[in-house]
Amino acid sequence: MSGKLAGRTAVVTGASRGIGFAIARRFVAEGAEVVITGRDKAALDAAVAELGDQVTAVRADSTDVADLEAAFEAVRERHGRIDVLVVNSGTGKLAPIGEITEADVDLVFGTNVKGTIFTVQNALPLLTDKASVILVGSTASRRVAPGQSVYGATKAAVRALARGWMVDLAGRGIRVNVLSPGATQTQGLVDFLGADVVDQMGPDFPLGRVGTPDEIAAVAAFLASDESAYVTGAEYFVDGGAVQN
Known part of the structure; x- marks a missing residue:
């Protein structure tokens, strides 16, 4: 199969829906064999059925280190290597100061920071x-x-991790970059902020609209491919100009 990722194996975490699903779908279109992960086996099975034969799924909770170890052992057994790793699993909860609970901190930092660290660390022998x-x-x-x-x-911490890992892994030529979406039309964003808030966001951005998962996936495909061979330690904002405004 032709495509900029032909012959490569990619792992995309948190890919049963939303941005992760769109990235997996774009990678398939570019010729990659893709492994997707997520917590919900039924949602993963449905995603695989839609994405096709180039995709397999491994159930894993990114907050559970033992789960991650088992997931990457399964990747090793099936594919033996990873050419592209997309750490997309994440969560959020609205909580202004004064209302933040210990459970909120454990959940959001556990998923977005701890989960990112141990996902990459467990993938490392296969990269x-x-x-x-x-x-x-x-x-x-x-x-x-x-x-x-x-x-x-937590997302600022992810940016800091990329800077450190860029240096740690440079000797192997492994590139580490951050893909930072702005408001993107997904069910996850609606669940996080509420449908009314999402509907009102678009006009505030320079491009005047909320993004789509496929637009995020297009930049992921660039970062995954040889087209970005001299790009590492960078952060790509795919946000309609929001952070520059």
């Missing part, structure tokens, strides 16, 4: 030299809406 690692960040690391302080802090 090929010159592999591409893409960490999914957020414009919330730069432009935080009310109640998003904890979520924004």
